[in-house]
Amino acid sequence: MNINDLIGNYCTNPVLVIVDVQPQEIGIPTKAYVVVEELGGKDVMKSQKVFAHVPSEIGAYEPEEIGVEHLLRDVKDASVSTLATEVSRKLASLKGLNSQMGDIKKYLKLVAEGTLPINHEILNYLQEILNLLPNLDLEEMIKSFAVETNDMMLVIYLASMIRSVAALHNLMNNKMERLQSKENDAIAMAT
Numbered sequence: 001m002n003i004n005d006l007i008g009n010y011c012t013n014p015v016l017v018i019v020d021v022q023p024q025e026i027g028i029p030t031k032a033y034v035v036v037e038e039l040g041g042k043d044v045m046k047s048q049k050v051f052a053h054v055p056s057e058i059g060a061y062e063p064e065e066i067g068v069e070h071l072l073r074d075v076k077d078a079s080v081s082t083l084a085t086e087v088s089r090k091l092a093s094l095k096g097l098n099s100q101m102g103d104i105k106k107y108l109k110l111v112a113e114g115t116l117p118i119n120h121e122i123l124n125y126l127q128e129i130l131n132l133l134p135n136l137d138l139e140e141m142i143k144s145f146a147v148e149t150n151d152m153m154l155v156i157y158l159a160s161m162i163r164s165v166a167a168l169h170n171l172m173n174n175k176m177e178r179l180q181s182k183e184n185d186a187i188a189m190a191t
Contacts, residue, residue: 004035004049016051026096032056 007014016033023029033051060068104126110116134141 015054017056026092026099028056028058030056030058 004014004016013034016035018031018033020029020031032054034054035049036052037047038050039047107116107122108126111118136142136145
């Protein structure tokens with residue numbers, strides 16, 4: 001609290017942000033808090049300052065994003081394929097989704113037990129999410145997912161084959177150039 005009061009001398013609404021430098025969860029590794037005055041339990045006249053959690057997100061202005069993109073172009077690791085990068089991004093997204101679904105499950109369990117009060121706004125959002133999910137019981141939907149998956153796998157297979165053929169072609173060209181270079185060196189030595 002003392003640090004918050006000190007910062008309050010320079011900033012009208014200070015926010016305490018805790019950054020987890022070794023995050024274990026997917027998502028932004030920050031938690032933000034602001035100081036609020038809370039009335040005491042039995043003695044209504046007394047109040048105390050407490051930290052209240054504030055939802056937070058990390059963003060950047062467009063010029064900052066462009067600058068970071070330019071920096072990342074230079075840092076790009078050429079040994080990692082874009083497919084591997086794409087798969088790792090999708091995996092991270094799925095882990096984040098799993099974490100969020102776990103939070104929703106915990107919230108609904110606490111509401112069902114009566115530990116937390118019902119918040120109709122949250123329930124409306126959850127209902128909207130569930131309404132947007134596709135009906136996977138339909139035979140037509142199952143077939144279309146299978147066809148789309150097979151199409152994607154075919155593209156991945158063809159891309160791998162093409163990369164392999166291109167690598168073999170480059171290997172053969174390299175070997176032919178080395179043989180030609182040796183022949184040229186032998187001719188140069190003979191003369």
